[in-house]
Amino acid sequence: MSRVDDLIREFCPSGVESKPMGEIGELVRGNGLPKSDFRESGVGAIHYGQIYTYYGTWTTNTISFVAPETAAKLAKVDPSDIIITNTSENLADVGKAVAWLGENQIVTGGHATVLKHDQDPKYIAYWLQSPGFQIQKKKHATGTKVIDVSAKSLAKIKIPVPHIEVQREIVRVLDSFSALEAELGATLEAELEARRVQHSYYWNALLTPGTSWRRTTLGQIAEVFDGPHATPRKTATGPWYLSISSLENGRFNLASSAHIGEDQYETWVRRVAPRPGDTMFSYETRLGQAAYWDRDEPAALGRRMGLLRPNESEVDPRFLTLVYLGPEFQSLIRTKTVSGATVDRIPIANMASWPISIPSIPEQRRIVSALNNFDAVVNDLSSGLPAELNARRTQYEYYRDKLLTFEEAAV
Incomplete structure (x- = not known):
């Protein structure tokens, strides 16, 4: 400069x-x-x-x-x-x-x-x-x-x-910055895509049952709960209302979640009140979606939502969510799906008898740790490659804006 x-x-x-x-x-x-x-x-x-x-x-x-x-x-x-x-x-x-x-x-x-x-x-x-x-x-x-x-x-x-010579020099610098930013962006994007492919590979490999995994039923490792079969009056504040729109790629998207009033809460959690460690899932439309609830905050299940409460002597709570989203259980969901006139559903009343495979508790925790590390690199915008890419773009924008800001001529 x-x-x-x-x-x-x-x-x-x-x-x-x-x-x-x-x-x-x-x-x-x-x-x-x-x-x-x-x-x-x-x-x-x-x-x-x-x-x-x-x-x-x-x-x-x-x-x-x-x-x-x-x-x-x-x-x-x-x-x-x-x-x-x-x-x-x-x-x-x-x-x-x-x-x-x-x-x-x-x-x-x-x-x-x-x-x-x-x-x-x-x-x-x-x-x-x-x-x-x-x-x-x-x-x-x-x-x-x-x-x-x-x-x-x-x-x-x-x-x-500014004078045309100043303009041309600014253009030369910004063209150079743009080329470097584009090259680095392409490199980081390619690396990020490679990590996504790697994540997908290890996801399937780590969650595919091995010879040491034991066969049991969902009801042996978790309690299965059904949510209310109605829709409450939604409010701007209050306990979370966790509906199927709250589920997004294995996570809760609270930006897409509503609230219910305090006056409705006790009625709405009469069957079950979500607590940290639970896995919640959709049993009508968006089948196969599930997410782990880690918040110690009042919340209520929405319509078409089910809840799994892990037996922690049998299954690590986070592993329960992962094995639900894993290839074997997702395949089972597809075979159990009932096609209806309006929506597809899975018969939640029978889910406790569904077969499921799990490894030992130490192996479960190892798998949770490994997949969490991969997930952080690929998805967490506050760390890893996405943050590096955003930092480079921010750096480019900073120098561009600085080059295009001048001391005003006196009039």
């Missing part, structure tokens, strides 16, 4: 002037371009929705094309122009931009504005990712379900315009 600082001192000794976007170029609003107009070949076209989902900061190729007669009616995008989205269902996506760096003229359609300018196109596109733009964009955004920042509003947003 010292090179950037040197250039700023040389070319912008009194600071960097900010100019309204409408003064640094011409803003041309797009029109038309439904996806039904796309063809296999023809004139390159960028649809506003693709800027959210496909394109990065800049591109030299389009993934879509339109017929020449269709292109004649659409907004033209020349090399170095910037295409900016005007509309989105959320504030984060509105105002996203891509610089067109291809050799030929292309087109864009409605919900997009083309900025024609004489600045460095990558500099403009990078700046449109910065906090300076996000803050101004928010002030001009209108709508609730659909957010809009019009071309007229974009024209009022001020962009710092």
